[in-house]
Amino acid sequence: MDSRTVALIRTTFKAVAAEEGGPEKLARSFYAILFTDYPQVRDFFPASMDAQRDRLVKAIVYTLDRLEEPDKLLPFLAQLGRDHRKYGVQPAHYVAVATSLKSAVKVFAGTEMWTDEVDRAWDEGLTIIGDTMIGAAEKEMTPAVWHGTVVERRDVLRNLAVIRLQLDQPMRYAAGQYLSVQVPARPRMWRYLSPAVPANANGEIEFHVRGVLGGWVSPAIIARTAVGEQWQLSSPLGGLGIPRNTKRKMLMIGCGTGIAPLRAQLMAMAQRRTNPRTHLFVGGHHPCDLYDLETLSRLAVSNKWLTVTPVTETDENPWWYPGSGEPGAALPGLEQRVTGQIGKVVAGFGPWSDRDVQIVGAPSMVQTTKFRLMAAGTQTKNIRHDPLF
Numbered sequence: 001m002d003s004r005t006v007a008l009i010r011t012t013f014k015a016v017a018a019e020e021g022g023p024e025k026l027a028r029s030f031y032a033i034l035f036t037d038y039p040q041v042r043d044f045f046p047a048s049m050d051a052q053r054d055r056l057v058k059a060i061v062y063t064l065d066r067l068e069e070p071d072k073l074l075p076f077l078a079q080l081g082r083d084h085r086k087y088g089v090q091p092a093h094y095v096a097v098a099t100s101l102k103s104a105v106k107v108f109a110g111t112e113m114w115t116d117e118v119d120r121a122w123d124e125g126l127t128i129i130g131d132t133m134i135g136a137a138e139k140e141m142t143p144a145v146w147h148g149t150v151v152e153r154r155d156v157l158r159n160l161a162v163i164r165l166q167l168d169q170p171m172r173y174a175a176g177q178y179l180s181v182q183v184p185a186r187p188r189m190w191r192y193l194s195p196a197v198p199a200n201a202n203g204e205i206e207f208h209v210r211g212v213l214g215g216w217v218s219p220a221i222i223a224r225t226a227v228g229e230q231w232q233l234s235s236p237l238g239g240l241g242i243p244r245n246t247k248r249k250m251l252m253i254g255c256g257t258g259i260a261p262l263r264a265q266l267m268a269m270a271q272r273r274t275n276p277r278t279h280l281f282v283g284g285h286h287p288c289d290l291y292d293l294e295t296l297s298r299l300a301v302s303n304k305w306l307t308v309t310p311v312t313e314t315d316e317n318p319w320w321y322p323g324s325g326e327p328g329a330a331l332p333g334l335e336q337r338v339t340g341q342i343g344k345v346v347a348g349f350g351p352w353s354d355r356d357v358q359i360v361g362a363p364s365m366v367q368t369t370k371f372r373l374m375a376a377g378t379q380t381k382n383i384r385h386d387p388l389f
C-alpha cells in the first residue's frame, strides 16, 4: 500500500480525533449503521453495547494506523482472523463491517474532504485487512474454539485468582502469547487472558485473573468461577516471546497479572540449555500485590541468567491484608525490593540500550513505562508490548 493512500486514511481519521468525544461517537455511529443496515450481525455482539464496547472500532483504527508496517501488521491480522472464527464470522460480514465503518467516518470527515480518492483509499485499506483475516481463517486447521474444564481455583488476593483448566485437546501457543476466553456467566463477552504456563501436551493451562472494578467479565470470573465449570478458549494471539538462540539480553517488566505471560516465558526458557541474561522487574502497588514471588524465586535460584527485582509503589499493605510481614521478603534468589513508580525505577537502572524489552500490564502502566524508558535512552524499536485494547 503506498504512502499517499495511508496518508489519506490518516487525514480522515484526524477529523474524528479532532472532535470532542470523537472516537466514542465514531464507535456509536458505526454500530448504529452496522445494526440497521445488517441486522443479521447483531447476534454476534454482546447484549449490552455500552460506551466501552468499542474494542472492534479501536482495533480497526489500530490496524489502519499500521498499514505502512506490513511485516508487523499482516501476521497480527492473520492471528485476529484465526481468532475471529470463534464468532462464526463469514467473509460477507467483513463487507458489512467495512462499509459501515467507512460510512461512519465519512460523516465526521464531511463531503468536502471525502473525495473519490479518499473513498478508494479506505476501500483499499479495509480490503487488505479483511482479505488477510479471511485468508488466515480459511487456511487454519486448528479448532475455532477449545473447551476447558476448571480443575482448580486458588484465591491469591482478595480480587485475584489463579485458575487452572484442563483443555479438551492441547493447544499450541508460544509462551508469552494471549488468547480470548468466554466464561459461562458472561456469554458472548470474550476477554483476553495470558496463559501463565507454557503450552503442554496434556492440555493443562493456567490463568491469573484480576477483578477490574466496574468490569463486566473479570469480577464475574472472581465471583463465580468454580471447579467443574466449562470455559471456551480461542486461538492464540500476540508476538511476545523470546526467539530461540537469541543473543540479545532481555528486560522484562510486568505489573499485576502482567506477570503471567512473562513467567510463562521464563518457565519455557528454563527448559533450554542457554539463555540471554534477563532482568525481570515485577511490580505492584502494595507488597502483597507481588503474589507470585515464590515461583519467581524458584526460577531465579535455578537459573543464573535471571535477575528478579520486586518493585512496589508503597511499603505498606492495605488494611484488609492479613498479617504484617512482607510477602516474599525472605525468599532466596530475589533482589532487594525497591519502592517507587515502576517505570521510573526501571529507567533509573540505566538506558538498557543493549536489551530487548517487554512491558506487560494495564494500558496506562505500559504507556508510562514505555515513555520513561524512551526518555532514558531505550530505543523504541527494542520495546515490545501487546496491543492495548
Ligand SMILES: Cc1cc2nc3c(=O)[nH]c(=O)nc-3n(C[C@H](O)[C@H](O)[C@H](O)COP(=O)(O)OP(=O)(O)OC[C@H]3O[C@@H](n4cnc5c(N)ncnc54)[C@H](O)[C@@H]3O)c2cc1C
Pocket: 052, 178, 191, 192, 193, 194, 195, 207, 208, 209, 210, 211, 212, 213, 214, 215, 216, 217, 218, 219, 257, 258, 260, 361, 362, 363, 386, 387, 388, 389
Ligand atoms: C493482551 C491482553 C492480555 C490480557 N491478559 C490478562 C490476564 O492474564 N489476566 C487478567 O486479569 N486480565 C488480562 N487482560 C485484561 C482483560 O482482557 C480484561 O480487559 C479485563 O479483565 C477487564 O475486563 P472486564 O470485562 O472486567 O472489564 P470491561 O467491562 O471490559 O471494562 C470495564 C472498565 O475497566 C477498564 N479496564 C479494562 N481493563 C483494565 C485493566 N487491566 N486495568 C484497569 N482498568 C481496566 C476499561 O477501560 C473499562 O473502563 C488482558 C488484556 C489484554 C489486552
Ligand code: HEM
Pocket: 041, 044, 045, 046, 053, 054, 055, 056, 059, 060, 063, 080, 083, 084, 087, 089, 093, 094, 095, 097, 098, 129, 130, 133, 180, 188, 189, 190, 191
Ligand atoms: C475489519 C476487520 C476486523 C478487525 C481488525 C477486528 C478486530 C477485533 C478485535 C481486536 C476485537 C476485540 C477482541 C476480540 O474479542 O476478538 C474484536 C471484537 C469483535 N469483533 Fe472483530 N474485527 C474485524 C471484523 C469483524 C467482523 C467482520 C465481525 C463480524 C460481524 C466482527 C465481530 C466482532 C465481535 C462480535 C467482537 C466482540 C465485540 C465486543 O465484545 O465488544 N469483527 N474485533
